[in-house]
Amino acid sequence: MARVIVMDLSRHNTVMVGHDRYFVLDTGGRAELVRDHCPHRGGPLSLARRTPDGRRLSCPWHGTKVGIAAVRRGCLPMVRSGDEALVVLPDGAGAPVSVTHREILANLPPDPTHHDEGAEHG
Numbered sequence: 001m002a003r004v005i006v007m008d009l010s011r012h013n014t015v016m017v018g019h020d021r022y023f024v025l026d027t028g029g030r031a032e033l034v035r036d037h038c039p040h041r042g043g044p045l046s047l048a049r050r051t052p053d054g055r056r057l058s059c060p061w062h063g064t065k066v067g068i069a070a071v072r073r074g075c076l077p078m079v080r081s082g083d084e085a086l087v088v089l090p091d092g093a094g095a096p097v098s099v100t101h102r103e104i105l106a107n108l109p110p111d112p113t114h115h116d117e118g119a120e121h122g
């Protein structure tokens with residue numbers, strides 16, 4: 001049976017489910033809870049900066065560009081009502097869950113000093 005938590009988005013932007021971290025990513029005015037995991041080697045996409053076109057995240061570890069559309073594919077189902085969000089957690093019964101607030105660079109405007117180098121993903 002799926003587990004559901006209620007998050008206050010005015011206070012928290014990150015959820016830990018076992019060893020997996022999810023963060024609130026602003027995708028064009030819409031908040032989505034996406035996995036904080038670069039497909040290259042698991043770097044923290046929450047600390048990635050957006051490319052100038054705003055469509056990809058540049059991973060802080062090795063510079064892989066990860067398409068936001070690809071990142072969104074793994075998002076957790078979430079229903080919002082104001083700052084309150086009902087989140088359906090992934091299967092993995094018994095994994096400890098915690099919510100926190102962390103710095104999320106991925107929601108900042110694109111980095112104007114960014115140079116379009118590095119691998120592409122998604």
Ligand code: FES
Pocket residue numbers: 038039040041042043059060061062063064
């Ligand atoms: S872990 Fe993200 S680029 Fe290597």
